[in-house]
Amino acid sequence: MDCRTKENPERTFDLVLKVKCHASENEDPEVLWKFPEDFADQEVLQTVPKFCFPFDVERASRNQVGQHFAFVLTDIESKQRFGFCRLTAGGRICLCILSYLPWFEVYYKLLNTLADYLTKELEDDLNETLRSLYNHPVPKANTPVNLSVNQEIFFASEQVLKEQPSLARHSCFIAPDVTGLPTIPENRNLTEYFVAVDVNNMLQLFASMLHERRIIVTSGKLSTLTACLHGSVALLYPMYWQHIYIPVLPPHLLDYCCAPMPYLIGIHSSLLERVKNKSLEDVVVLNVDTNTLESPFNDLSSLPSDVVSALKNKLKKQSTATGDGVARAFLRAQAALFGSYRDALRYKPGEPITFCEESFVKHRSSLMKQFLETAVNLQLFKQFIDGRLAKLNAGKGFSDAFEEEITSGGFCGGKDFQCDYPFFE
Template structure:
């Protein structure tokens, strides 16, 4: 889907790299002598270079991140206190690569920083983030924060699973099982994760069953089902529409399609990650190509000053740190977004979104929402296949941009199309289209269905006119 701290060109990435390096220097300059032998975390800590192909596995590893009080300072810092499987089981080159990514995991598991106080109550929450490799591929981080069992005030701890699989709902259920076992004993987590790691990741729509033993309960069989629509399995639109009205969602969508800088603010980490991933999913079949950080750690808050497009999730207690950026689209601050989308398509989108039901399942809601926005792209830019001139001999095609713009129907959508074709997401999409044709995907199928419906409607109107005559 989207890349955390990933940019569309080297200039923005260099800026973010420099910014991250200086902030990390400030954050870690007061580490004790025992850490002096470890590599100092710099920007590459957010860029994973592992080339291992573990796409057939549920996950690569699980880490437990605990908050440890710093001596004499009254502040806490996150530390990894448990990992499965151990880095010692990896080759030296793999272990060095993972040490870098583990530094980044610490930041994302506790993005608030070092200011914590022991708690007696804490509602567990689940959120996600993305680690981007140097070759552009991605690994997903899923995190469940909870208050460990015990008496008295104590800081929360985080359980983080790193996986190449993008399926938030599935890993939320896995965390339910992890949390249940944690309340019994840390030792109960290991056999469950071992069984999960040995199980093959199911194909879309399929189910895998995991057997796990729990004292006093016996052997349990846990069923994990993967959604049929795999391109939506990392998304739940319910949180997005709980936070925003339909009209506000359209304003955010309008800003996103023109690749503007957008910050969404909320108190809960789970809300931030779910909303940001939902917003990115509205762009299908296009992909957000710029900086995407679903949860911005405190030490990286200066990323809001980057002059390039981004989608950021920032906790509300950092509002004062970003409010001075007057040219940034923060939720609740409206500019010309209401005039970006063609008026007719805006009304059609709102009508389509009204079809969702309050008691619908996540799959039903995802279908209603995704169909609405996919239909928008079909009607505004779905005529692109007719404007790709194919050459003989399997050579790449050439996109005829002028004829494409002139052919936009209705005419009211042409201004939007002229602006949208200037975005990087459209440019990269067309680059893929210009390559030698392969099997047509879901978007092409929807275009064909729409064009067929238009032909039938045109034939029907002609038949009715014939009857009248």
């Protein structure tokens, strides 16, 4: 799980808003309706509506904008809270669900249901559905959930559903397992990203993220734009983007693009000219609509050529395009780049396990050594190492897809490494 994803949130969602956009950016969006009615966090109520229309409201049409998209807010504990949105009425009305759970497919489906209720003026059904979901505990991963109008939400086991198939109604969904590798076509973000951006640009963007650049992604369709942002960061696993992350930037925050530190920002194409008029330096720009990437750096050539070649070949195979093939191809590349971290762990009896940077970068090919000398100074790598050391020194075992890939691919120096036992040199 991403270190910025909140563990064990109290509710499935915190807030649902219906927001109206005025014809001018000079007027703040208006909240028409909210659930729960007693939601009192004024900062959230003032912030969320401004993220509901992240485009030039005077220029962009609904066809340009698209229906579903998702923004991200960061709370005081640096945890991400997701705003799942559905635009209606020509892009002038937005339904938004605010939740700590990264359940994209589930909440997009729920937004469609809510929009249907509103269109048919079934507000009692809408409120009852939301009230039932709001008051129930967060379901465990892979648990079927049935949203039934005029009934309590029903949490059923898979066995119960097999014995009583009538319970598996159209409104039934499976609580996602967000700890696994994303799959195509089940994961909407990765699917849209893989379809919209060609392999060469995916590799270029991946390399730019590994070098922690200032990165702008732009598209005229909000659903595609935010899917590309969310999909691309997922491919960094087991590492996570540690800097400014704004999947879609509202007009009032465009100055963020002038920030001197690394960022990953999505911008609707209707706002791109305004951004280009600002003083941008050393910025990587991926235009999803034209499938072009502009960069002042040669980040991809800084990665070991054998790793890049293997990743590129894997991504171009038809068999990779479904299931976890894409995610696993990037995971294998990460294992090839960083898997030898195990060999740089140092243990002395009575002392904490440590990581030796010098050992990590030596005895490698010149290009790999050059890359790793840069990598050890990157925030995403430091966070990864700190996380591994914290678990080892706390006596906690860990076994995840990355460690399994290191072992199966032989990407460490051949020493035994027990994930439930401290490393001994």
